Structure formats: C-alpha cells, structure tokens
Amino acid sequence: MSIRHAPYEEAADFTIGLKAIEESAWLEGGEADPAARKDPLYAAHRDVVWGEVPGSQAGQREVLAMIEAALGEAIALEGRPPLYAAARRTPDDLVLVERRDGAWRVAALSLSAPTFFTVSDVLDRSLGQIHDPVHGFNDRFLKRVERIFEGLRPGLVLQRRNWSVVNSAEPFTPDSAPIRARIPAIRPEQAADELFVRVERQTLRRLPQTGGALFTIRVWLHPLGDLADDPPRLAAFARAWREAAPAFRAYKRLPLYDELVTRFLRAHGESHSVNGN
Ligand code: HEM
Helix, strand or coil, X not given: CCCCCCHHHCCCCCCCCCEEECHHHCCCCCCCCHHHHHHHHHHHCHHHHEEECCCCHHHHHHHHHHHHHHHCCCCCCCCCCHHHHHHCCCCCEEEEEEEECCEEEEEEXXXXXXXXXXXXXXXXXXXXXXXXXXXXXXXXXXXXXXXXXXXXXXCCEEEEEEEEEECCCCCCECCCXXXXXXXXXXXXXXXXXXXXXXXXXXXXXXCCCCCCEEEEEEEEEEEHHHHHHCHHHHHHHHHHHHHCCHHHHHHCCHHHHHHHHHHHHHHCCCCCCCCCC
C-alpha cells in the first residue's frame, strides 16, 4: 500500500504545523468497522480509553452531531455517552476541549490509539499541563496554540501531523515500557518488518454551538520497509532521520533505534548515518 502521510518531508523538529484543509477532507475514514477495534478496549480498559468531566454532555452532543453530519448518517446512543457513540463510528480518536476555569481543558475523550499516554494523563488538564513533557512547548508554542483555540472560526478545519518510529504495529499503546523493552531483541535484518513509522494526523475545529473545540487524532502505521518502495520518501525520511533536532530525537527516543534504522537506510542506498559513520 502506498504511504499516505509523510510529515518527515516537512519537519524534523517540534512544530505547531497547523494548516487549513477542505471541510470535505476532514475525516479520512478507511477502516471498515472502528467499533470492532474500540469496543473491546472500552469494555476491558474503560478508564484508559474513555473519560468525561461533569458538564461536558452538551459539547459531547455537538461532537456527535458533527460526526453524524460528516458521515451523513444518524448514530443511536444505545446507552453510550455521546462522544463515545461518535468515536466508535470513525477511526479517529476524539477529544473535546472546552474553556473552563480560565484555560482550554480536555473535557471528554475517546482514546483508542494513544501514543504512550492515557486518559488520566490529559482529562481535565489544560493545554499547558498536557504539553509540559514536550521540550520547549510551553515557552515556544503555548501562547500561539491558545490563541488558535480562541480564534477558531466555525467551518475552518485545521490539520497537523507528527511522526516517530516505534517497534510495534499496535495502534493501542498506552505504555512505552513493554515496547521499548523488546528493542534489543530486534536483529538488523528484521528492521524493515519490526520497525514502524507511526504518524498521527490530527485535526482541530470549532464547535459553534457550545464554543468548545474538537481535536481528532488518527494514527497511521506502516512498516519501515515500505519506504524502500518509495525512493523519494525514503530519501526524505533519511534526511529527517539525520537532521532531526537533538531535543526532538531525545523526546521521541529515536536514539534507541539509531543502529537499526541506520543499517536499514544503508542497505537501501541511504548511506549517511546520524553520527556521520
Ligand atoms: C491543536 C493544538 C495542538 C498542538 C499544536 C499540539 C502540539 C503538540 C506537539 C508539538 C507535541 C510533541 C509531539 C509532536 O510533535 O506532535 C505534542 C504532544 C502531545 N500532545 Fe499535543 N498539541 C495540540 C493539541 C493537543 C490536545 C488537544 C491534546 C489532548 C489530548 C494533546 C495531547 C498531546 C499529548 C498527550 C502529547 C504527548 C505529551 C507527552 O509526551 O507526554 N495535544 N502536541
């Protein structure tokens, strides 16, 4: 399958990177039955994948209406909270962000494909609290991101994408530790199949009635080896791998994969390693 998103073509550092897209391009779809993936997680690990604060029902109902409008179908609640009823009909995770107590805070979310975090890490937290672990975020980006949340025009759809490399094909990864513990067992010749480029495609839009914002997260994963079939992307990835900013590399734990990725790139004609070896 061709590679859908290649954000390493654009950035190898932290970036806000929000760009306007057509409203018709908002949700990408492409998963036959998201509920079949999400419902078992909701049943088995409810507190990890689902959360809501009191008073978020109106915003949740507006999220549901927005998803119904985008899909062109009505969604029955069948006893579920409105935001979860919506989330199980789209591959994306859904995050309702509302202004409360003077800050933009996560008011409800369905999080079935977390990249190393859980609902309790973000529920009721402000944008500043959530991004505290991200090197430089609060100094460099927070004010601008808050202004974006304030000024979002109804109908405007913003998109950003990020990328990393992980040794797991599983979308549901609340915890990095068991995954990273398996890295030493990966042999260089397995890197093409055992390492994955993990891209999050995120969108943001205003909820005009209730005044909140809906943030969506869609995870796309493909084996590193797929890059070998797409030489321009392989070259872009190799450049990003070599040139990634030190704080970005450290935050994403890319050094853990340096040897495996460098050998993969060399085997495919991309010969400069990150250390110039
Ligand atoms: C649209 C505005 C936002 C921007 C520009 C933004 C930007 C970022 C950036 C630059 C990072 C570092 C990794 C990366 O490159 O993506 C990050 C990480 C993260 N973001 Fe956001 N973000 C936004 C909204 C949100 C929202 C609404 C949530 C709520 C779930 C969220 C949750 C996270 C989490 C959990 C991390 C990882 C933090 C950690 O390492 O513990 N972000 N974000």
